[in-house]
Amino acid sequence: MADLRGGDLSRLRQLNSLTAIRALRGAGPLTLSALAERTGLSRPSMKEVVDELTGLGWVEEVPPSPGTMGRPARRYRFRADSGYLVGVDIGGHNVRAALSDLDGEILAETRQPVLPGAPLDERLAAIERAVSGCLALSRTALDDLWTMAVGTTGVLTPEGRITYSAAIPAWRGLDLGGKLREMFPCEVLIENDSRLAALAEARRGAARGARDVVFLHVGRRMGTGLIIDGRVHRGFGAAAGEIVMLPQSRWFDAPEHLNACEIVPKGTAPEDAAGYTLAAARRGDPVALAAVDRYVDDLAVGTAAMVLILDPEVVVLGGGFSRSSDVLLPPLRERLERACMRMPEVRASTLGEECVVMGAIDYAVEHLDDQLFTPDTGPLPLSPR
Amino acid sequence: MADLRGGDLSRLRQLNSLTAIRALRGAGPLTLSALAERTGLSRPSMKEVVDELTGLGWVEEVPPSPGTMGRPARRYRFRADSGYLVGVDIGGHNVRAALSDLDGEILAETRQPVLPGAPLDERLAAIERAVSGCLALSRTALDDLWTMAVGTTGVLTPEGRITYSAAIPAWRGLDLGGKLREMFPCEVLIENDSRLAALAEARRGAARGARDVVFLHVGRRMGTGLIIDGRVHRGFGAAAGEIVMLPQSRWFDAPEHLNACEIVPKGTAPEDAAGYTLAAARRGDPVALAAVDRYVDDLAVGTAAMVLILDPEVVVLGGGFSRSSDVLLPPLRERLERACMRMPEVRASTLGEECVVMGAIDYAVEHLDDQLFTPDTGPLPLSPR
DNA sequence: ATCACTTACGAAGGAGCACTTCATTATTAG
DNA sequence: CTAATAATGAAGTGCTCCTTCGTAAGTGAT
Numbered sequence: 001m002a003d004l005r006g007g008d009l010s011r012l013r014q015l016n017s018l019t020a021i022r023a024l025r026g027a028g029p030l031t032l033s034a035l036a037e038r039t040g041l042s043r044p045s046m047k048e049v050v051d052e053l054t055g056l057g058w059v060e061e062v063p064p065s066p067g068t069m070g071r072p073a074r075r076y077r078f079r080a081d082s083g084y085l086v087g088v089d090i091g092g093h094n095v096r097a098a099l100s101d102l103d104g105e106i107l108a109e110t111r112q113p114v115l116p117g118a119p120l121d122e123r124l125a126a127i128e129r130a131v132s133g134c135l136a137l138s139r140t141a142l143d144d145l146w147t148m149a150v151g152t153t154g155v156l157t158p159e160g161r162i163t164y165s166a167a168i169p170a171w172r173g174l175d176l177g178g179k180l181r182e183m184f185p186c187e188v189l190i191e192n193d194s195r196l197a198a199l200a201e202a203r204r205g206a207a208r209g210a211r212d213v214v215f216l217h218v219g220r221r222m223g224t225g226l227i228i229d230g231r232v233h234r235g236f237g238a239a240a241g242e243i244v245m246l247p248q249s250r251w252f253d254a255p256e257h258l259n260a261c262e263i264v265p266k267g268t269a270p271e272d273a274a275g276y277t278l279a280a281a282r283r284g285d286p287v288a289l290a291a292v293d294r295y296v297d298d299l300a301v302g303t304a305a306m307v308l309i310l311d312p313e314v315v316v317l318g319g320g321f322s323r324s325s326d327v328l329l330p331p332l333r334e335r336l337e338r339a340c341m342r343m344p345e346v347r348a349s350t351l352g353e354e355c356v357v358m359g360a361i362d363y364a365v366e367h368l369d370d371q372l373f374t375p376d377t378g379p380l381p382l383s384p385r
Numbered sequence: 386m387a388d389l390r391g392g393d394l395s396r397l398r399q400l401n402s403l404t405a406i407r408a409l410r411g412a413g414p415l416t417l418s419a420l421a422e423r424t425g426l427s428r429p430s431m432k433e434v435v436d437e438l439t440g441l442g443w444v445e446e447v448p449p450s451p452g453t454m455g456r457p458a459r460r461y462r463f464r465a466d467s468g469y470l471v472g473v474d475i476g477g478h479n480v481r482a483a484l485s486d487l488d489g490e491i492l493a494e495t496r497q498p499v500l501p502g503a504p505l506d507e508r509l510a511a512i513e514r515a516v517s518g519c520l521a522l523s524r525t526a527l528d529d530l531w532t533m534a535v536g537t538t539g540v541l542t543p544e545g546r547i548t549y550s551a552a553i554p555a556w557r558g559l560d561l562g563g564k565l566r567e568m569f570p571c572e573v574l575i576e577n578d579s580r581l582a583a584l585a586e587a588r589r590g591a592a593r594g595a596r597d598v599v600f601l602h603v604g605r606r607m608g609t610g611l612i613i614d615g616r617v618h619r620g621f622g623a624a625a626g627e628i629v630m631l632p633q634s635r636w637f638d639a640p641e642h643l644n645a646c647e648i649v650p651k652g653t654a655p656e657d658a659a660g661y662t663l664a665a666a667r668r669g670d671p672v673a674l675a676a677v678d679r680y681v682d683d684l685a686v687g688t689a690a691m692v693l694i695l696d697p698e699v700v701v702l703g704g705g706f707s708r709s710s711d712v713l714l715p716p717l718r719e720r721l722e723r724a725c726m727r728m729p730e731v732r733a734s735t736l737g738e739e740c741v742v743m744g745a746i747d748y749a750v751e752h753l754d755d756q757l758f759t760p761d762t763g764p765l766p767l768s769p770r
Numbered sequence: 771a772t773c774a775c776t777t778a779c780g781a782a783g784g785a786g787c788a789c790t791t792c793a794t795t796a797t798t799a800g
Numbered sequence: 801c802t803a804a805t806a807a808t809g810a811a812g813t814g815c816t817c818c819t820t821c822g823t824a825a826g827t828g829a830t
Contacts, residue, residue: 004411006404006424006431009786009817012397016788019391026389033807039391044809045788046391070806071796155726212621226694228613235696236597237727243693245726248633248686301633305690308627309611311620341540341630342622375760394788394815401816418778429780430817455777456825 003376017380018373020049024078025103029062031073050076057082083146086131087360090152092116092167097130098357099138104365108137120170145186149364151193151356158238160190166221189367195232196359197318198225203362206347207314214312219320222251249302254295261291278324292327300335307340318349388761399764405434406758409463410488414447416458435461441767442467468531471516472745475537477501477552482515483742484523489750493522505555530571534749536578536741543623545575574752580617581744582703583610588747591732592699599697604705607636634687639680646676663709677712685720692725703734
């Protein structure tokens with residue numbers, strides 16, 4: 001039994017305001033008549049709603065569109081620029097950031113390289129630089145940032161403390177949420193990077209429209225993100241998706257098949273070895289193909305476990321190795337066909353490197369929508385908070 | 386972006402009617418003042434709402450509670466008896482049914498034994514008998530049945546056709562939903578039995594209050610049910626939870642460790658073998674304990690996969706073998722401690738044999754609530770439909 | 771039995787929101 | 801310049817909820 005709050009007349013207005021905002025956010029600038037038709041309200045009522053929203057700063061009039069019959073209608077749009085969001089992807093080698101408006105439209109992106117072994121301060125400074133870079137590029141003031149969503153590798157507590165991170169040694173035990181809240185005067189959300197990537201693929205990428213999605217991060221390290229019923233699944237202790245920890249999933253050592261392939265020339269940097277093998281496999285090298293086969297054999301076990309447990313609509317292959325999805329997808333599909341009860345769609349990521357930042361943006365948008373634009377959350381505040 | 390329907394004044398009333406109903410269903414009979422306080426509405430408004438609901442047949446006045454100061458207040462209750470629900474559990478050896486009111490309060494239960502190899506007609510007749518038995522016991526007319534929820538073993542399509550059932554050979558390929566809709570003049574919902582058991586445990590059993598639950602059906606056959614974010618997780622093709630199909634989960638053959646234990650006397654019925662081993666293990670028989678150890682070793686692999694993937698709050702052990710949870714839980718916990726990232730609560734089912742029927746009832750209640758008592762679903766109809 | 775106290779009931783008056791209707795206004799097409 | 805088109809603004813209506821206040825129906829003390 002959810003909320004027991006009964007509704008006042010003002011609540012009705014609030015409901016209608018939110019409906020108007022949703023309609024405006026869904027489809028570009030709209031006239032009063034269009035809004036009225038979409039929402040089912042009468043024109044005069046809609047006028048009052050829009051006037052109120054304009055007064056609060058959530059909605060703004062735009063010039064009428066010319067060339068129509070009759071008296072030109074005034075048009076209104078949602079002011080997605082009343083506030084801004086940043087998404088940050090803190091990886092081993094790079095810190096990426098993106099800045100968007102309240103609709104998740106990306107306005108600026110930056111990247112700051114960091115050494116994997118860099119000390120904590122250096123990495124935090126890179127975050128600072130990445131974000132200020134975005135602010136400068138989009139000419140946005142720090143105070144106009146409403147929410148920052150951060151994706152990083154590692155296992156997190158629900159509050160944003162890092163339990164464990166294989167990729168970034170300095171991260172271990174860090175209260176990342178607390179640190180970033182000291183650095184930035186906005187709300188800070190921390191999430192696992194694979195989960196954010198999954199969200200991005202489900203919102204704007206290869207799994208757009210699907211409500212149940214399994215995202216596989218395949219690369220030097222394995223990771224997963226789950227979208228269940230359209231939302232990021234964290235689990236009770238924010239530890240969902242860690243199947244790589246199970247030896248029988250055969251995921252932990254799977255990348256070694258590619259790294260340790262005989263055909264990789266001595267002296268190749270460890271981070272390039274797998275790429276070399278995958279490229280050789282694409283050319284048809286039999287030794288490389290055999291290594292890929294062994295790799296996919298292992299990959300398919302953990303994947304089949306997730307598919308059998310969750311029965312997702314789509315499985316998305318992302319992460320570094322997904323650049324070679326042409327090599328990986330056919331054999332993976334073949335193994336899953338045999339192992340699964342119902343075969344899901346298996347697709348390659350379409351967002352690539354920007355996947356996590358985009359997911360972070362999407363996550364922030366969703367958080368904001370839950371807070372502001374949901375009927376249960378009280379009246380709309382004045383826009384500039 | 387959900388619905389774009391704006392709200393009329395009548396919608397406000399509808400909202401408040403639903404709030405009143407929710408309040409009444411949440412806590413026994415209430416006076417107007419109590420209702421007003423809980424919902425935040427004024428007394429006169431609440432009076433009007435309650436009068437309307439009384440007229441529609443959803444609410445009814447009950448005698449005032451004596452022994453209070455001041456003028457005795459009129460009290461109202463939700464008429465949970467405006468309609469009735471049946472839950473059915475179609476197992477290999479038994480068909481169970483339960484009848485409840487709209488609040489899921491169980492009013493009658495029946496059981497009809499069936500032979501596992503019984504032909505289709507016989508099993509359908511048993512269902513018929515089980516349901517009419519419930520109707521007779523509770524003196525309810527067939528026409529007062531609103532919804533029937535059915536749990537059965539096997540893999541289903543989203544529409545309620547049976548893809549595959551190991552336990553009931555005659556079931557294979559059957560359009561069970563269609564058949565039952567011919568037999569009963571009410572809405573029919575079909576679901577996998579383990580999923581319903583999971584729901585029951587999450588609503589009224591060992592996992593009450595938890596939003597993410599993994600239910601393990603351990604018995605001669607293995608099955609699972611997942612509750613994610615408080616709701617039954619079916620998956621895109623209603624095939625979620627079938628990890629037993631993955632050889633590496635080691636679930637499929639796990640029960641064989643108990644069945645084929647050396648100490649089981651020759652000639653024991655196959656369905657009693659595992660029970661014999663478990664009982665011997667409880668007495669401390671070393672051979673039986675070793676078999677249990679091997680069994681739990683295997684059980685823990687698939688369980689760890691689910692826990693690592695989903696990070697549930699609670700894992701519930703149900704099914705036939707859960708009668709021996711005192712023997713199974715400690716070693717299972719020990720293995721999971723080692724394998725899992727975050728250890729969930731591991732508990733034994735508290736509902737036992739009635740688990741699936743109760744889950745069916747809960748499922749029907751939830752379906753009804755979604756249809757009738759949710760703000761987005763339009764106005765409340767007249768109670769006797 | 772009576773009186774004070776407590777609490778609920780019911781009626782009356784008021785405010786807010788959305789609806790319908792209609793005269794007015796701004797633009798395009800001929 | 802006129803007719804047609806479509807949006808605007810103002811006026812009047814109905815519904816829902818709110819507050820207020822006098823009345824009714826009990827309990828407990830004298």
